[in-house]
Amino acid sequence: MDVSERRARRLAAYQRLVNDRGHLFKNPEDAPFRILLPDDPAAQNEVADAAAALARVQGLPEEFGDIGIVYQDDYITVVRDAVRFPSGESGAYVRICPTADGGGAAVLPVLEDGRVVLVHHFRHADRQWHWEIPRGFSEPGETGDATARREAEEELRCPVGELLELGAMNADTGIAATRTKLYLARLDENEFRTEPSEGARQEGIGAVRAVSPGELREMLKRGEITDSFTLSAIALATAGGKLR
Structure with a gap:
């Protein structure tokens, strides 16, 4: 050619x-x-x-x-x-x-007792493990809330109850024309499991962890959470009074 x-x-x-x-x-x-x-x-x-x-x-x-x-x-x-x-x-x-016009969604999972659920995800881009929340790209024609519900249920093997929209964020305005919707999902504590599914492991998720608000605060202070989607969702949920 x-x-x-x-x-x-x-x-x-x-x-x-x-x-x-x-x-x-x-x-x-x-x-x-x-x-x-x-x-x-x-x-x-x-x-x-x-x-x-x-x-x-x-x-x-x-x-x-x-x-x-x-x-x-x-x-x-x-x-x-x-x-x-x-x-x-x-x-x-x-x-x-x-590629899909919907962009994507990230979802902050919260148990009935107030604990926040994080996944330990290995990311190819920087070759490191990160504590973060479930997220993913939208499929063609898929709404943000549908993406959030699907990603949370796929990664956590737990049905999502109430789903609250927190807002949106731009991950990197210097290179990416992406706007991701952020949600908070209420999970049933009786359905929640800390063992990742085989599908989640294939995507690079090695562990699932539920942390108390105090533990989450300490992780933030120690710099153990650096993922921009996770930090944005926590900030919006806290500002909106949706986290204890």
Whole structure:
């Protein structure tokens, strides 16, 4: 496949994303970085040519400079936008968008006695174990509360009773165009088990732990909880008076 055909395919996929999810490509009047949309192909090719030349100098494939959708799977879509900076110069910005429009959900599980349930999850990105709450990407057409309920029940093998929406958070505004809904789930203490299911183990969950409010506070003070979704859910639940 030659350069022009490869770029054309990526830009065609990019145009479909613009058409389907225009809110990801809006240019507010006060935006310092303005996206150069597909209706300006000359500007996009100018940015791609400059980025390709830089990639060659660095010993990287020149396609690293392509504009459009540069990677996609069932969960994430990696986009490289051509943008105009405040100086008037143009360049490229890379960002990660959720493949499904719903984004995802994270859920803070709480037992009837006030204990909070955490899972010990090994994460590939930083190659470390983290104490965190259940979370996951939404499936196509799935609502946030449905995602929250599904993820909690899959990871904990425990039915969710009351489900309360806490709010939403942006995990990393520097790279990710994702907005995750946060929930608090009430669990039946009689149904709760600390042994992870085989499915949970396959996803990297090694342990399940129920901690008292005092234990949770100490874990936070010792820096044992660093996951942004977990910290945000705890903060919102505490501010809303939903945690003891």
